[in-house]
Amino acid sequence: MHAYRTHTCAALSKANVGDTIRLSGWVHRKRDHGGVLFVDLRDHYGLTQIVADSDSVALPVLEGLRLESVVTIDGVVKARAESTINPNLPTGEIEVFAREVKVLSRADELPLPVAGEQEYPEDIRLRYRFLDLRRETLHANIVKRTQIISDMRRRMEAAGFTEYSTPILTASSPEGARDFLVPSRIHPGKFYALPQAPQQYKQLLMVAGFDRYFQIAPCFRDEDPRADRLPGEFYQLDLEMSFVTQEEVWDTMEPVMAGVFEAFADGKPVTPAGSFRRIPYAQSMLDYGSDKPDLRNPIIIKDVTSHFEGSGFGIFAGIVASGGTIRAIPAPGAGAGSRKFFDDMNNWARAEGHSGLGYINIKDGVPGGPIAKNHGEERTAELIAALGLGENDGVFFAAGKEEQAAKLAGLARTRVAEQLDLIDKDRFELCWIVDFPFYEWDEDLKKVEFSHNPFSMPQGGMEALQTQDPLTIKAYQYDLVCNGYEIASGSIRNESPETMVKAFEITGLTQADVEERFGGMYRAFHYGAPPHGGMAAGVDRVVMLLCGAQNLREITLFPMNQKAEDLLMNAPSPAEPKQLRELSIRVVEAPKS
RNA sequence: GCGGGUGUAGCUCAGUUGGUUAGAGUAUCGGCCUGUCACGCCGAGGGUCGCGGGUUCAAGUCCCGUCACUCGCGCCA
Numbered sequence: 001m002h003a004y005r006t007h008t009c010a011a012l013s014k015a016n017v018g019d020t021i022r023l024s025g026w027v028h029r030k031r032d033h034g035g036v037l038f039v040d041l042r043d044h045y046g047l048t049q050i051v052a053d054s055d056s057v058a059l060p061v062l063e064g065l066r067l068e069s070v071v072t073i074d075g076v077v078k079a080r081a082e083s084t085i086n087p088n089l090p091t092g093e094i095e096v097f098a099r100e101v102k103v104l105s106r107a108d109e110l111p112l113p114v115a116g117e118q119e120y121p122e123d124i125r126l127r128y129r130f131l132d133l134r135r136e137t138l139h140a141n142i143v144k145r146t147q148i149i150s151d152m153r154r155r156m157e158a159a160g161f162t163e164y165s166t167p168i169l170t171a172s173s174p175e176g177a178r179d180f181l182v183p184s185r186i187h188p189g190k191f192y193a194l195p196q197a198p199q200q201y202k203q204l205l206m207v208a209g210f211d212r213y214f215q216i217a218p219c220f221r222d223e224d225p226r227a228d229r230l231p232g233e234f235y236q237l238d239l240e241m242s243f244v245t246q247e248e249v250w251d252t253m254e255p256v257m258a259g260v261f262e263a264f265a266d267g268k269p270v271t272p273a274g275s276f277r278r279i280p281y282a283q284s285m286l287d288y289g290s291d292k293p294d295l296r297n298p299i300i301i302k303d304v305t306s307h308f309e310g311s312g313f314g315i316f317a318g319i320v321a322s323g324g325t326i327r328a329i330p331a332p333g334a335g336a337g338s339r340k341f342f343d344d345m346n347n348w349a350r351a352e353g354h355s356g357l358g359y360i361n362i363k364d365g366v367p368g369g370p371i372a373k374n375h376g377e378e379r380t381a382e383l384i385a386a387l388g389l390g391e392n393d394g395v396f397f398a399a400g401k402e403e404q405a406a407k408l409a410g411l412a413r414t415r416v417a418e419q420l421d422l423i424d425k426d427r428f429e430l431c432w433i434v435d436f437p438f439y440e441w442d443e444d445l446k447k448v449e450f451s452h453n454p455f456s457m458p459q460g461g462m463e464a465l466q467t468q469d470p471l472t473i474k475a476y477q478y479d480l481v482c483n484g485y486e487i488a489s490g491s492i493r494n495e496s497p498e499t500m501v502k503a504f505e506i507t508g509l510t511q512a513d514v515e516e517r518f519g520g521m522y523r524a525f526h527y528g529a530p531p532h533g534g535m536a537a538g539v540d541r542v543v544m545l546l547c548g549a550q551n552l553r554e555i556t557l558f559p560m561n562q563k564a565e566d567l568l569m570n571a572p573s574p575a576e577p578k579q580l581r582e583l584s585i586r587v588v589e590a591p592k593s
Numbered sequence: 594g595c596g597g598g599u600g601u602a603g604c605u606c607a608g609u610u611g612g613u614u615a616g617a618g619u620a621u622c623g624g625c626c627u628g629u630c631a632c633g634c635c636g637a638g639g640g641u642c643g644c645g646g647g648u649u650c651a652a653g654u655c656c657c658g659u660c661a662c663u664c665g666c667g668c669c670a
Contacts, residue, residue, distance in 0.1 A: 033633085034626035053627065066621085084628055092630085109621060111603060116631070118605060118619095122662055176670040196670085223669045224594095351597080353666075450670055551663095562663065 004072055010046025014093050016077040023048060023096060024072045024104065026134070027065055029115050037062055041073060041096075044139075049086070049095040050075065058098035068107035068114055068131070074100040122553070126567040129558055141555045144264065145543045149216055151263055152237050152539070155256045161214040161239060166201035168194060168218070174517050175454055177221040180232075188584035194220035197536060199455065200521050202240040203493055206532040207524040214239040216539060222564075228485060228541055230552045231564040237488075237542075240534035246476050246492050249533055250276070250432055257480065257488070257537065261428050264546040271430040276480075280435040289327065289398075289410020291436075294484030295429035297417040301409045304328045304397070307383045313374040316358070316399055325402040327409035328387055331416045334394035335362040341419065342369065345396060348415060354408050358397040360384070365391045414484070428545065430482050435459070438475040439506065448507055452477050455521075456491030457533075458503060465502045480537065487542055490535020497525045 004024040012021065028042035039050040039062055050073050052059040058073070065071065075096040086092030111127075112120055114134045125132040132138055153163065172179045172193035179193040195201075197219045205213045217238040225231040241249060251274075258273035277295070284293055287300050305326045308316040316326055334341055342359045349357035360372045362384065372380045389395060396416065398408035417423050438458045440451035448470050458464050459474045476492035494500050500522065501511045515522055543555045553559040560566050580586065 029630075031629045031632045032626085033629065036627040036629080038629050038632085040630070047630095049630070051628085081628080084630085086630055089630080109603065113604065113620075116619095120604070121600090124604085173670085177668080199670090221669065224667085226669090227664070229669075353596085453670055455670085563661095 008045040009041055009043040009048045010090060012048060012077055012091055012094055012096070014079060017079045017094060019077045020075070021077055021096065022072060022074050023050070025070070026114075027062075027067050027069050027071060027107075030062070030065075030067065032063060038095075039098075041071070042134075046090055048091045049089070050098050051078075051095050052098040052101075056098050058101035061101045061103065062098070065103065066107045066109065068110055068134075069103060070105040070107075072102040072104060073098050074102075122561065123567060126553075126559070126561055129568045133557065138554060141543075141547045141549065142557055144547055145555050148260060148264055148543050148546060149235075149539060151260055152256070153216065155259050156214045156237070156239065159212075159252060159256055161212040162210070163215050164205060164210065164213050165215065166195070166198040166205075166217070170195050170201075173200075175450070177223050180220045180222050183583040183585055185582050185584075196221050197236060198238055199453075200518065202238060202534065203455065203495075203521055203532065204524055206240055206242045206493075207495075207527070207529045209242075209530075211242045212239075213241075213534075217536075225562055225564070227551050228544065230540060230556065231560050231562065234552075235539040236536040237539055238534075238536040240532055242530040242532045244492070244531070244533055246434070246478060246533060249490060249492075249535060250278070250478070253480070253488075253535065254430075257430065257542075260542065261430070261482075261546065265428055268426045268428060270428045277431040278434050279431055281433055281437065281474075282435070284433050285406045285410075289329075289406045289408070289413055290484075291433050291479065292481045292484055292486045293410075293431070293433075294414065294417075294423065295431055295481075296423045296425075296427055296483060297413060298422055299330055299332075299413045299417055301406075301413055302328045302330075302387055304383060304386070307379065307386065308375075311374075311379065312376045313358075313371050316371070316375075316397070319399045324400055325405040327398045327405050328383075329396040329398065329409050329412045329416060330387060330389060331359075331394035331396060331420060332390070332422070333392060334416070334420060335368075336392035337394075342394065342396075345412065345415065345419075349398075349408065349412065352408075352411065354398075354404075355400070357408070357412055358399065359394060360397075361394045362389060362392060371397065428482055430480065433479045433481055434477075435474045436477040436479075437471070438473040438477070438503075439470045441471060450503075450507060451475075452489070453491050454504065454507075455493050455500075457494040458499070462496070462499045462502060465499065465506065470506050476533065478535070480535070482542075482545060485541050485545060486538070487545070488535050488537035490533065492531070492533035495525055495529040495531055497522055500525065 001022055004022070006022045009023060009025050023041055025041040025043035028040040028047060031038040036051065036053040037059055040047045041050050052062055073096060075098045077094050078097050080093055080095055110131065112124055112131045114131055117135070117137060133142065169182060169192040172181065172191065173196060177196050179196065182192040182194065184190045184192060198215060198217050202213050215238045217236050218233055219236050220233050241252065254276050255273040258270055261270040281291055284291055286303060289301050303325065305320055308320045308326050311317040320326065339361070342361055345359065346357045358371050359369050360380070361368045367380050367384060375383070387395060396412050398405045398412055400408065437451050439448045442449040452475060456475045456477045459476060460468065464473050478490055479486050480488035494503060501514055504514050540552050540555065544552055547555050549555050558566065558568060565571065
């Protein structure tokens with residue numbers, strides 16, 4: 001007989017009744033009735049009920065064991081009496097009568113119960129991650145994560161892509177996020193960097209003629225986290241294709257992404273491949289106030305700036321007169337509700353740091369609130385007609401400089417829909433946001449900067465760079481968005497060295513700068529570079545969406561906390577003086593601010 | 594770096610207007626219990642109310658500072 005088990009804890013059924021078997025696992029729960037004891041024995045696969053009574057030598061041993069101890073049970077499979085069958089358990093028709101028990105590992109008193117799905121403090125969960133990972137939901141999420149990644153690989157290979165690994169120790173990239181640096185022992189004073197993404201490597205792979213590359217790529221960025229952004233490291237489904245237009249990238253990836261979602265959505269509807277909406281960035285900012293709109297939210301924002309020219313509502317009239325923008329966010333049915341809803345929205349906007357959120361609440365066809373009062377009866381009626389509002393609708397107004405008004409309108413759109421419960425949560429709505437601006441104005445530095453990826457191709461190419469106002473140039477740059485999350489970003493790349501230099505010149509960099517910072521790629525583009533493009537999808541975010549998790553730590557094996565500390569392994573930690581000497585590094589006291 | 598929330602027993606939480614010895618569930622320990630599946634019953638131990646300072650006759654409760662966790666802003670080409 002196998003030393004530890006003949007079956008797993010999910011394997012036994014009525015067919016095994018009478019068999020002599022051996023199971024190993026964790027003591028999940030105990031129910032001690034004195035003369036008879038029940039133990040739910042758990043392993044990766046499931047639960048099996050173990051029974052011991054006073055005829056069994058196992059009884060006193062199991063009675064004295066704490067939960068989460070590891071045991072091997074020798075016993076006989078018995079059918080349960082009709083009245084004692086547990087329909088909630090796959091193995092609920094049988095139980096194992098314990099003849100022998102061997103304690104493999106005793107558990108101390110637990111800092112974190114494994115059974116049950118109660119919430120526990122984040123620091124304790126991370127410090128005892130090995131216990132947390134035994135819990136049902138997290139355990140299942142991790143398994144699902146692995147299955148999703150495996151499915152992605154299969155679909156990418158089926159689509160003609162090949163996986164290539166790229167270096168982890170590489171050069172610091174001067175653009176973008178903060179790098180993690182790795183000191184070089186052989187070159188005192190010099191540093192490697194961990195890749196923020198394999199961006200340049202994958203472009204070099206295209207120049208090297210590999211045509212269709214992908215990789216489940218680890219990426220490292222030293223930036224502060226969010227609920228949908230892990231500190232330190234994360235994974236991307238990174239891909240690149242040669243001789244393609246952006247439409248081909250979309251057409252290739254829609255079946256992959258829709259396929260992955262469908263495979264793991266548990267029957268929830270997914271936007272079908274071939275029908276992802278392609279929404280220009282400018283349109284998205286207008287209609288949804290965001291470049292990552294949640295299309296499950298039915299609210300569409302409207303521009304109503306012209307309605308407030310010379311309005312009796314002085315604040316808005318003044319904003320419009322000084323070149324500002326007013327956006328309207330309809331709140332269907334809210335007019336019939338309480339005044340408190342409108343006040344709460346306004347307070348929320350102020351708490352978020354905005355100057356406020358105006359509103360009109362229509363009750364039985366009568367518009368109310370300070371805006372309706374001052375704007376003028378006739379003009380208010382015109383406004384309501386233009387917005388197509390009904391007898392008992394409400395509407396909020398976000399006012400300010402165009403960018404701020406759009407952003408506030410977007411946040412308000414989300415909040416209104418949440419408050420009014422307008423979002424169908426059991427759906428995955430996928431769309432592309434396209435035609436991102438190539439440049440943007442950096443107010444701090446008072447100069448033109450790349451708004452996304454400096455390696456992307458400006459629409460109109462060299463001619464656009466030479467003749468257009470830089471801030472009007474669009475890029476062949478696109479994001480894939482699902483339910484309000486950016487889940488992928490990509491572009492057609494700029495493979496022309498001349499255009500690349502010109503693009504950087506507009507941001508104030510010279511040819512010499514480009515050669516110094518992107519030497520490898522710049523050189524590569526002089527020796528026959530195919531037109532190419534691709535994208536990178538956030539694996540962690542896709543998994544989070546498919547697991548229905550609100551937080552990346554719920555789908556990550558060993559995440560760091562918000563301060564980028566690993567509480568289980570105790571990282572980061574000080575280095576030994578010997579290590580520092582070898583690296584020619586001296587630690588200085590951080591200046592106290 | 595900034596703003597919000599949370600912090601009371603190992604864990605989940607309650608604790609009124611500032612007022613007696615800070616409670617419950619669960620876990621732990623002891624006792625009872627032969628059909629439970631979140632088993633049940635009896636009992637016991639367990640508290641720096643995150644930490645420091647202040648106001649007060651009196652602080653878990655009010656004020657200031659600080660720390661931890663978290664959400665967001667900045668940041669994230």
